[in-house]
Amino acid sequence: QVHLVESGGGVVQPGQSLNLSCVASGLSFSSYAVHWIRQAPGKGLEWVGVISYDGYKEFYSDSVKGRFTVSRDNSKNTLFLHLSRLTTDDTAVYYCARVREAYYDSSPFEHWGQGTLVIVSS
Amino acid sequence: EVVLTQSPATLSLSPGETATLSCRASQDVKDNLAWYQQKVGQAPSLLIYDASNRATDVPVRFSGSGSGTDFTLTVSSLEPEDFAVYYCQQRSNWPLTFGGGTKLEIK
Numbered sequence: 726q727v728h729l730v731e732s733g734g735g736v737v738q739p740g741q742s743l744n745l746s747c748v749a750s751g752l753s754f755s756s757y758a759v760h761w762i763r764q765a766p767g768k769g770l771e772w773v774g775v776i777s778y779d780g781y782k783e784f785y786s787d788s789v790k791g792r793f794t795v796s797r798d799n800s801k802n803t804l805f806l807h808l809s810r811l812t813t814d815d816t817a818v819y820y821c822a823r824v825r826e827a828y829y830d831s832s833p834f835e836h837w838g839q840g841t842l843v844i845v846s847s
Numbered sequence: 848e849v850v851l852t853q854s855p856a857t858l859s860l861s862p863g864e865t866a867t868l869s870c871r872a873s874q875d876v877k878d879n880l881a882w883y884q885q886k887v888g889q890a891p892s893l894l895i896y897d898a899s900n901r902a903t904d905v906p907v908r909f910s911g912s913g914s915g916t917d918f919t920l921t922v923s924s925l926e927p928e929d930f931a932v933y934y935c936q937q938r939s940n941w942p943l944t945f946g947g948g949t950k951l952e953i954k
Binding site for chain 2: 760769770771772775784785786787820825831832833834835837838839840
């Protein structure tokens, strides 16, 4: 059974920080890039960022660059997203997604988690 | 940034009919385009990758075509479970981008 399970969402105030996690089971993790994608309530999908399979490369959308950081621990099959200087525009469901092809950062998103909701509100 | 424009925003059809969804890119993305389906309350799922390749376990009634800037997702003989929102996504250039989505609803 393939699983990606996100956690760490919640309600935070503007300007605060939050850490999200994504744990993988039942699928290969350490050879694959993993992405974060978010979806604001009632809106479409927005790509957030990616980390390469070995953790040496990261790419981010302009809207989060400098505020969000993706990291991973392959020994624990876990992906992280550190969110800082949060604004109300960051309110969304955050999904982690593993790519289809090993070693390829921009391969399509084949496996998705169920998402974790982040609400930024004063 | 590559902008993906999906049309129509909403498509109303009946089961058994054929749906044709469009995705237009603001610049050439070659065949580096994927389609995803998202049902209410669920995460998206990969349908088509590299413009025309069906993902694992995707029914043959789903097909993708196109290259460059114009792409089409066709869903033949619509089943009740096909009514959902569909997104295209390009992986040709960073940042990766999604289209705004097409909602396929039951007429």
